[in-house]
Amino acid sequence: MSQPTPAAAEQLPARPTAELFLPTEYSPEVRARLAALDAASDEHAAGQRPDNTTRSYASDWRTWEAFCGQLQIPTTAATRGTLRAFVDYLWKHERRAYSTIDRKLAGVVVTLRRPPYGVLVDPDATRAARELLKDYRKQAQAAEEPERGRGKAPAMRLADLQRVVSLCGTDIFGVRDQAMLLLGFSIAARRAELAGLRLRNIRDDENGLLVHVAVSKTEPRTVPVPFGKNPLTCPVRAWKAWAVAAQITDPDRHAFRRIHHTGAVQPQGLSPQRAGDLITAAGLRAGYKELFTGHSVRSGLATEARRAGKDRKAISAITGHADGSKVLDGYMQIVDQWDEKDNALIGLGL
Structure with a gap:
């Protein structure tokens, strides 16, 4: 290939100075600045x-x-x-x-x-x-060995949720637990997502609430939570009752708080472990022998939404699952296994 003439070379666009250096040619000062940026x-x-x-x-x-x-x-x-x-x-x-x-x-x-x-x-x-x-x-x-670990968390289905909430009580502890269970179910929350909610993440809307799940294992998401038809299980009413009772006003404070045994609401938020423990305790209080966990409200929402015929894209908008998620497929299977379109045995005339 022929070299450009001096006149042609003058017409070539000038290259930025930084592009003239390969990484191996960086000066100690540049290396130090890049290391500081990395750190x-x-x-x-x-x-x-x-x-x-x-x-x-x-x-x-x-x-x-x-x-x-x-x-x-x-x-x-x-x-x-x-x-x-x-x-x-x-x-x-x-x-x-x-x-x-x-x-x-x-x-x-x-x-x-x-x-x-x-x-x-x-x-x-x-x-x-x-x-x-x-x-x-x-x-x-x-070898038919028993499965190790505690296994998958049982889904808290709608009937379970209704029973658990009805037995939460009317004192400050019950008001908090009711709000946490219903809001957790509505946004398909993991326990860490419930514990991570701040007041600023929950905004009023004429149709209900807009809940921004900022602390998430995957991507943050905003869930529109509508008013429920049943006052006992309405997540919007339950949240508002707790916010008033707990006198939560600082937008940077946790939405769900610890409560002293005297009934005084503390400024500290719940840990993820404590949020899960409260859900487990609410299930035991309602007489369930299987241990509901912090994940039970999440799997319960996905299961019930599918049972109601909701599209998986609408469900994943609430749960935050990615397209093609195997975990979400597991929730779908609980319901779809008895669906005429997904069960090849149904309608065969057996």
Whole structure:
């Protein structure tokens, strides 16, 4: 290729000075500025992460450190062999549940990717470890071993919700629990999402409430919550009754608060664990033997909405599930298994 003439070269657009340097040619000053930006961005990203996720990652890392200590290997040595050995250790020696081991694998990989480690784990190594975990689970199922862990949270169906709410009581504790259950059901809340709600996230609308779920495991979402037909189970009325009784006025304060045994509402918000415990306690108070958890109101909304014939896109707008979510498919299956269109046995004439 011929070189441009001096006259033609003068007509070429000038390149920005920064583009003249390759990363290997950056000066120490530029490297320092870029490192400072990286550190600041990491700190900011960590600040956006829900507290329960941060705690889970920290727990996963402690388990990994203990495992690496036993094998006398560096914590940064996340290879195909070490990750498989980690799965074997958790499954056979600690007898952890399938979902717990899967989550701990993810926690280790994510932690290694972040400072101060900066280690990118080979996806094939992670995939190999998960394949081994699946094999162990299949072997356990074939041997008819009992499922490990507490299993999926039972869905709090509409009839369950009505019964639980009716037995919450009329004192300040009951008013709070009723509002938390009904609003949690209406926005398909995880326990951390309930605990993370601030007053500013719940806005009045002529049709009900607009609830912005800012603290979420996935993407934030805004859920329009309409007035209910039944005053006993209306989430809008229940929320307003609690807001008045608790005298919540500061927009930056938690929507749901701790209550002293004397009945005095405290300024501190509920922890995710406490929010889940209150839902469990409400179920026990209503006489249910199965333990409802913080996730029960979420799965209950998805199940009941599908039973009412709501489109999965409308349901996912409330739950925040991504398109094609396998978790949402599980909720759908509870209802669809008895639907004439989805059950090939119905209408055959058996």
